[in-house]
Amino acid sequence: MKIAFYGSSLLSSYWNGAATYYRGALQELARRGHEIVFYEPDAFDRQQHRDIDPPEWARVVVYPAAEEAARAVIAEAGQADVAVKASGVGVFDDLLLEGVMAAAPAHALRIYWDVDAPATLAEIGPQPQHPLRRLLPALDLVLTYGGGPPVIAEYERLGARRCQPIYNALDPETHHPVPADPAYVADLNFLANRLPDREARVEAFFLEAAARLPDRQFILGGNGWDDKSMPANVRKIGHLGTAAHNAFNASPLAVLNVARDSMAHVGFSPATRVFEAAGAGACLITDAWEGVELFLTPDEEVLVARDGQDVAEHLRALTPERAKAIGEAARQRLLSEHTYTRRGAEVDTLIRREWAAKRERSPA
Template structure:
């Protein structure tokens, strides 16, 4: 299949949490024989912060973040067998959605791929005139980064013909165990950009734990934290490029995953960070959210905390031997059951089902 994919960025993870997800899915689809063209805007200074070169496994088209630039790339949707508009492109999202669906061939599948379903649903649920909500009945399929039954039922109630979660996963070729790196030496590391619906949870889980353990070293990575007050035992290291993610995950005694408010409330939404950490055989501590056992076994492959007190207690009782056992178990589980190769096979099955449903409807 020829797939036209309109998303935020494949080339840059800078202020772009979906980059690892996009790369894993697109690379795996290409390995299965599909031709993917990824269209991304020159926006948010991402092109000057590229962390990969244009890959061999996808054609990447970078277009100006202008009305003219959008008009030029949406016309290319007519060349594809499957046309994907992702959420959160960040510029001209409504125009992209309208354009690609207008230019898609009558026999092509049209897909909305939501990488932040809880936020999208909150935006459109009480807005009957929202462009996406109006477009849903005409789209063949909605795919989501996560969310499980709460998300699929919500989308179908809003008019989607079908909604299927395609969860985050691991690309073993990019995320894997590496030797410790002294730059990231710490008892607990957390990596995440500063966002409005994440900051309070970072304070509650990460900073509160650091305040309870003043003799331990904590590492805070990600953009936007420069002016945030933190305890003296927290080192802020700013943006960490994807090339350093394995070392960041493999070096501390443990690493922490903190879901954003909306993801934690919805559940069934493991972040890319969960799979990246497991891929590096890191000992992962995560905040509690419904559905985690679908991916990792609490107490054996991941440690679960309800708040900063729990994080501090877990860390205080954790030694290198147990941390290594938990990290190795997580790595085995994720590499066996949750890779992007498996997700790409799921995508193929879903697309085949959508095509079959369309043909059945045409024959009825």
């Protein structure tokens, strides 16, 4: 089937944490015979910070961040068998959502793919006239980056016909163990863009741990931290392209994951960083969130922290030998249960089943 996918960016991870998620899921759908066309705006300097060239498994259409250009690519949804509007494109989101779903042919599946479902639901819940909430009953599927049973129940309460989480996963061709790089050797590395709904948690888990361990070294990667005051033992390195992720994750004693506020509150939302770090064999320390054990077993495959004090205590107790054992156990768990091959098979089965059911309802 021809899948028209309207998202933030496939080519760039710059201010775009969903990039590797899109790549993993869509590449696997392409392997399963689907034709992928990805539409992304030229916005937020992402095209100046590309991580990859347009891949052979997808046609990528980059359009100017202008209304006329957005309307032009919306029209191309009329040629699709599956029309997907992702959350968080960043420009003309409502226009794209309403336009793409209206332009898609009658036979096409209409899908909203939410990469931050807890935040989306918090926004649309009090707004009956929100464009997404109004359109929910007309959509065939809502797919989400995570959220588990709470997100499914809330989306269906608001009118979605069906909501299905498609969790992050590991692409072992992209994220895998590599030799340590001296540029990234430290006791704890953390990669995250500075966002309003994450900053307080970064302070509580990462900066507090650094302050408690002045004799240890910490590295912070990601956009937006330049003017943030930090302990002297924290080194800021700015944006880190995906090509450097393996070395960043494989070089320190441990790697930290900190969820955004909404995802931590709802749970069942492992970030891409969890899979990327564990895929590189890193010993992962994550903030506590409900459902973590569905993906990694605490104390065996991941270390779970309630606050910065817990993070500091984990680091004090961690030896290189135990860190290596935890990282390898996590990598093996993900390889056996949580790869994009599995996620792609799940989405492929889902859309083929929904396609057939829709044809039965409207055989003409």
